[in-house]
Every structure is written in C-alpha cells, then in structure tokens.
Amino acid sequence: MSWDSFIWFALSAVSFWVAGALFAWKDRKTGAFMCTLAGIAIFFAFILGMWISMERPPLRTMGETRLWYSFFVPVAGIIVYSRWHYKWILSFSTLLSIVFICVNLLKPEIHSKNLMPALQSPWFAPHVIVYMFSYALLGAATVMALYMLIRKEKTTVKEILITDNLVYVGLAFLTFGMLFGALWAKEAWGTYWTWDPKETWAAATWLCYLVYLHLRKASPKDWQSACYVLIISFICLQICWWGINYLPSARGISVHTY
Amino acid sequence: MWKKPWHIKEGFLIGGGLILLGLLLQVTVGPVDWSFFAWPMNLLVLLLLLVLIGGAYALRQKCYVIEWMMHSGAAVPCLAYAALLTILMGLLPQVQGGGVRWLSQMLQFWPFAIIWTWMMIISALAALNHFLRWKVREIPFLLNHLGVVIAIVSATLGNADTQTLELTAYKGEPEWRAFDENRMMHEPGLAIELHNFIMETYPDNTPKRFASDISVYTEDGKDIRATVEVNKPLKVNGWKIYQYSYDVRLGADSPYSVFELVRDPWITWVYLGIFMMLLGAVCLMLFMAPKPVKV
Numbered sequence: 001m002s003w004d005s006f007i008w009f010a011l012s013a014v015s016f017w018v019a020g021a022l023f024a025w026k027d028r029k030t031g032a033f034m035c036t037l038a039g040i041a042i043f044f045a046f047i048l049g050m051w052i053s054m055e056r057p058p059l060r061t062m063g064e065t066r067l068w069y070s071f072f073v074p075v076a077g078i079i080v081y082s083r084w085h086y087k088w089i090l091s092f093s094t095l096l097s098i099v100f101i102c103v104n105l106l107k108p109e110i111h112s113k114n115l116m117p118a119l120q121s122p123w124f125a126p127h128v129i130v131y132m133f134s135y136a137l138l139g140a141a142t143v144m145a146l147y148m149l150i151r152k153e154k155t156t157v158k159e160i161l162i163t164d165n166l167v168y169v170g171l172a173f174l175t176f177g178m179l180f181g182a183l184w185a186k187e188a189w190g191t192y193w194t195w196d197p198k199e200t201w202a203a204a205t206w207l208c209y210l211v212y213l214h215l216r217k218a219s220p221k222d223w224q225s226a227c228y229v230l231i232i233s234f235i236c237l238q239i240c241w242w243g244i245n246y247l248p249s250a251r252g253i254s255v256h257t258y
Numbered sequence: 259m260w261k262k263p264w265h266i267k268e269g270f271l272i273g274g275g276l277i278l279l280g281l282l283l284q285v286t287v288g289p290v291d292w293s294f295f296a297w298p299m300n301l302l303v304l305l306l307l308l309v310l311i312g313g314a315y316a317l318r319q320k321c322y323v324i325e326w327m328m329h330s331g332a333a334v335p336c337l338a339y340a341a342l343l344t345i346l347m348g349l350l351p352q353v354q355g356g357g358v359r360w361l362s363q364m365l366q367f368w369p370f371a372i373i374w375t376w377m378m379i380i381s382a383l384a385a386l387n388h389f390l391r392w393k394v395r396e397i398p399f400l401l402n403h404l405g406v407v408i409a410i411v412s413a414t415l416g417n418a419d420t421q422t423l424e425l426t427a428y429k430g431e432p433e434w435r436a437f438d439e440n441r442m443m444h445e446p447g448l449a450i451e452l453h454n455f456i457m458e459t460y461p462d463n464t465p466k467r468f469a470s471d472i473s474v475y476t477e478d479g480k481d482i483r484a485t486v487e488v489n490k491p492l493k494v495n496g497w498k499i500y501q502y503s504y505d506v507r508l509g510a511d512s513p514y515s516v517f518e519l520v521r522d523p524w525i526t527w528v529y530l531g532i533f534m535m536l537l538g539a540v541c542l543m544l545f546m547a548p549k550p551v552k553v
Contacts, residue, residue: 114460117467117488161548168547175539179532188489190422190500190520192528193413195365200348207341214337217330218266236345249351 001049003108009046010070010101013039017074017094024081024090036078036090043071056115059128062242063109068129070100072136076166080140084162092143118255123184127177134173135237138209141166142234145227152224160223164216167230171209178202197250201240208233264326269335272323276376277339280369289359289366293418297523300415307411311382315390328384336380339373374410382407398541401534409531416524423519424502427452432475436519446519448476448494456485457510470501470515486517497521 016039023031047067050058058064077093080086144163148155181202182192193199212229219225244250245257259267295303318324326332347364354363364370385403388396423436427450434449454471469487474480474494486492492499498520505512522528 114462114464114466117465120467121489164548169543172539172543175535175542179536179539182532186525187491188500190491190498190518190522191420192532195347195352197348200344204341204344204348207337207344211334211337211341214330214333215266218334219331236341239348244348247349249349 001046001053003050005049006046006108007105009042010105013043013046014094014098014101015039016042017090017097021091021094024087027087029085032081032090033078036074036081040071040074040078043074047071057125057128059125060115060119061109062245063104063107065128065132065241066100066104068132069135070097070104072133073097073100073139076133076136076140080162080166083165084158086162089140093140096139096143118188121184121188123180123187127180127184130173130180131177134170134177135241137166137170137173138234138237141170142230145230149224149227155223163227163230167209167212171206171213174206174209178206196256197244197247197254198240198256201236201244205233205236205240208236262322263331264322265331266334268326269332270338273335273339273373273376276372277369280367280372283368283372284360289363290368290371292366295415296418300418304411304415307379311379311386314379315383315386324383327380328387332380333377333384336373336377340377343367343370343373374414378407378411395545398538398545401538401541405531405534405538407531409528409535412524412527412531416522416528419523421519421521425450425517425519426514427470427472427517428514429453429455432473446497446521448474448497450474450499450517452515453483455504455510455512455515456487457504457512459509468501468504470517472515474499496523 016035020032020035020039023029023035047058050067058067073093073096074090077090080089141163144159144166148159148163181199185194186192208229212226212233215222215226215229239247244254259271314321314324314327318328343364346361347370350362350364352362352364353359360367381403385400385407388399388403421438421444423438423444423446425433425436425446427433429452432449432451434445436444436446438444451473452470453473456467456469456471457465458467460466467487469485469490471485472483472492474482474484474492476482476495478495480494482492482494484492486499486501488501491501500518500520501515502518503516505514
C-alpha cells in the first residue's frame with residue numbers, strides 16, 4: 001500500500017460517512033450504523049496496509065498521527081451515537097475527519113520506513129493510539145461545549161450529560177497516554193518524567209481537564225463556566241499536539257519533535 | 259465571602275495567599291533547592307507530611323478549613339493555579355543555571371512548589387476521608403486520589419536520591435569507573451566489559467539499531483553476559499544499565515560504547531502510584547462517568 005492510494009480510500013470512506021450522517025439525520029439508525037462502520041473499516045484497511053508496507057506502525061510523523069485522528073473521530077462519533085442517539089454527532093465527526101483528511105492530502109508529511117531506535121518499543125503504538133483516541137473524544141466534547149454556549153437556555157440536561165461522559169472517557173484515555181509515555185520513557189531513557197516541553201503541556205492539559213471534572217462536581221449548576229474550561233483545555237491540548245512546534249520555548253529542546 | 263460553607267472563591271483567595279507566601283520565600287531564601295531532600299531528609303519530610311495529614315484529619319471537625327479542603331470546591335482553584343503555572347512554564351523558555359530566574363526556572367519557583375504541595379495535601383485528605391468511610395464504591399475515587407499522591411510525592415521526594423552515571427567501556431577492557439553530570443568519578447560497584455558493539459543502519463545510513471554485547475561483573479561475584487540496547491536496559495544489583503551512546507563518527511566500528519547507569523530507590527513507589535492511576539482511569543470511564551439518562 002502506498003500513500004498514492006490514500007485519496008481513493010479516503011474518498012470511499014468519506015462517502016460512506018456522509019451517507020451514515022444523512023441516515024442519522026433521518027433517524028434511520030441501521031443505515032447510519034452500517035454506513036459509518038463500513039467507512040471505518042475501509043479507512044482502517046488503509047492504515048493497516050500502510051503499516052504492513054512500511055514495516056512499522058504509521059505513528060511517527062505528524063501526518064501519520066493525523067491519519068489516526070481522522071480514523072478515531074468517526075469511531076468516537078459512532079460510540080456516542082450508539083449510546084445517546086444524538087442526531088448530529090455523525091455529521092460533526094464526518095466533517096472533522098474530512099478536515100484532517102484534507103490536511104493530509106495537502107501536506108502528507110509521510111516519511112520513509114526508518115524508525116529510529118528510541119521509537120522501536122512495544123509502548124510506541126499504545127502511547128500514540130490512546131492519545132489520538134482521547135483527542136477525538138475531547139474534540140467532540142469541545143464541540144458540545146461550543147454548541148451549548150451558543151444555545152444557552154435551550155441547553156438540555158442530556159447535552160450536559162453527554163459532554164460529561166465524553167470528558168470522563170477522554171480524560172481516562174489521556175491519562176493512559178500520559179502514563180504509558182512515562183513507563184516507556186523509563187525503559188528508554190531511565191527517567192519517567194523530565195518536564196520536556198511536550199510533557200509540560202501534557203501536564204497542563206491534564207490539569208485543565210481535572211479542573212473541569214472538579215468544577216462539575218463542585219458547582220453542577222454552573223455548566224457555562226465548565227464549558228469555558230473545556231475550551232481552554234482543548235486549546236492546551238492543541239498546543240501540546242502540534243502548537244508546540246511553533247513555540248519558541250520548545251523549539252529544538254523537545255525529544256518529541258516530529 | 260468567608261461565609262460558611264466555603265466554596266471556590268475562598269479557594270482562589272487561599273491559593274493567592276499561598277502564591278504570595280511562595281513569592282516571599284523566593285525573595286528571602288532564593289529558589290527551591292531540591293538536593294535538600296536527599297536521604298534521609300526525604301524520609302523525614304514524608305513522615306512529617308503523613309503526621310500533618312493525619313493530624314489535620316483528626317481535627318477536621320474543630321477546624322473548618324480542613325473540612326472544606328476535602329471538597330471538590332477546594333480542588334478547583336488549586337488545580338486551576340497549578341494549571342496556570344504549568345502553562346506559564348510551557349510558554350516561557352526554561353533555563354538552567356544561577357541568577358534571578360523566577361518563572362523561567364519554574365521547577366525551583368516556590369509558588370509552583372507550594373501549589374503542588376497544597377494539591378497533594380488536598381488530594382491525600384480527600385482520599386483519607388473516603389478510605390475511612392470504607393465502601394466498595396469508593397474504590398475508584400481512592401485509586402485516583404491516592405494513586406496520584408503516591409506517584410507524585412515519591413517521584414518528588416525520591417528525585418534527590420536518583421543517581422545517574424555515565425560509563426564508557428572500551429572493547430575488551432572491563433571498566434568500573436563512572437562519572438556523574440558534574441564529571442565527578444564514582445564506583446558503582448560493578449564493571450562492564452564490552453565484547454562487541456552492534457550497529458545496523460537503514461539503506462540511507464540512519465541508525466536502525468545499536469546494541470552492546472557486554473559482560474557485567476559485580477562486587478558480590480556475579481558475572482552476567484547480556485545484550486543492552488535502546489529500549490532494552492539491563493537490571494543488575496539495583497542499577498539499570500542503558501545503551502546511551504557510541505563513537506558516532508565511526509558508527510559500526512566504534513571502539514567503545516557509552517552506558518547510562520541509573521539507580522532510583524523510590525521507583526517501586528512511583529510505579530505503584532502509576533499502576534493505581536491506570537486502574538483509576540479504567541474506573542473513571544467505567545464507573546465514575548455520570549450515567550446516561552433514558553431517552
């Protein structure tokens with residue numbers, strides 16, 4: 001499998017996801033499930049093909065992490081849909097996935113087969129994959145927060161509950177990603193935490209989501225402040241993921257440069 | 259304000275007070291000196307902390323602030339301050355060395371240390387409170403709050419006891435001298451003899467794998483033959499031996515191999531904390547997330 005065939009896999013997966021989103025709008029659940037799952041299967045087949053042909057997990061470059069993100073966003077979408085039957089969630093996940101697919105088509109950033117020794121570890125795949133899944137869930141939570149802040153009084157208890165659930169599961173995966181990283185770092189470098197700029201931002205992001213969790217417990221009625229906290233948290237998360245490459249404080253220092 | 263029950267606002271004021279206290283310390287005694295916590299001082303501080311937390315818990319009904327500290331309302335401002343300081347640390351380039359550094363040496367900045375300590379005390383008190391009202395459904399809460407305290411407190415207090423040495427072994431010459439970051443010599447109680455340096459490269463000559471075939475001889479008479487490579491350290495007598503470097507000019511023909519020797523006596527506790535946090539995260543999504551309402 002080569003990168004050249006990405007556009008064909010992406011087009012067919014996106015067509016299925018769009019169809020699934022339309023079915024969801026019309027409240028035809030079977031169609032929504034079948035189409036979305038078919039799209040996910042096609043997209044995963046491409047990732048698997050890349051994995052086999054590159055002889056390493058496609059997780060090393062920024063473009064490759066975006067590939068997983070475009071895969072996990074519909075996965076998160078279908079999980080939320082199956083649990084809450086929320087009509088527009090599949091449209092949102094499809095749209096977000098398309099954005100990342102387009103970025104990848106315009107700026108592939110897929111490199112050679114080479115994987116430097118430090119990345120050859122059983123921790124590599126779980127560390128990045130759980131992070132990408134968490135980013136997808138927390139992205140969905142952010143959209144919910146924006147939606148709720150725009151609609152203000154029309155916000156329902158169900159919407160608040162969906163947001164809470166997305167954050168709980170997203171934060172759990174964020175914690176997995178961070179701790180897998182610590183365990184891996186201990187095996188690779190002898191230290192589990194060095195306050196490398198990426199680690200600093202990961203800690204900041206994690207703390208922000210903890211603020212959300214505790215704020216929801218402390219003042220359940222003040223969901224609007226909690227929504228603002230979610231937006232700030234997601235900004236931190238974006239800085240941690242890719243924004244850090246543009247920060248003068250992190251340039252050239254971080255071991256997480258890719 | 260200050261009318262009971264206290265909530266988040268009071269927490270922001272108390273946190274602000276703690277930051278002021280930190281600034282005062284920064285001005286008077288200078289940046290935090292973490293080497294102060296070397297053994298046995300860290301044990302002493304840990305015991306003091308435990309007594310403090312136990313004592314505070316016993317006095318919770320006499321002293322309202324302790325009662326309040328165990329609620330999520332106290333956690334919010336504390337976490338917010340910690341997040342803010344950590345964000346500042348991420349935004350401002352962090353530098354080493356002396357001089358007046360403040361925010362650009364966040365790890366030695368008193369307000370940062372005090373807010374994190376405050377966070378640990380709050381979390382420990384909340385955990386203790388849940389532990390003593392023992393119920394099975396409290397386990398997720400306990401795993402998360404106690405796990406994070408065990409991991410962070412033992413990582414912080416144990417930091418000064420961590421030894422990191424560099425040992426350069428030439429082929430066929432057992433080497434027992436190792437050097438710390440200040441180029442001071444140490445004898446870690448073991449010798450490493452390099453038999454063979456193995457290097458594989460990709461077609462474009464970037465490194466694919468580098469490894470060292472070595473023998474380790476210890477003072478207590480062990481003789482271990484092993485291959486050490488990146489991501490695959492070797493554990494001997496409390497030391498972990500990591501493949502660190504080699505003669506990059508000569509590559510596969512490097513006559514020596516550089517190892518990093520790390521000893522971290524507190525690591526078991528850090529792992530225990532991390533393990534509890536991992537279980538806690540599983541509980542977070544399975545049991546702690548608010549239940550969906552029936553549609």
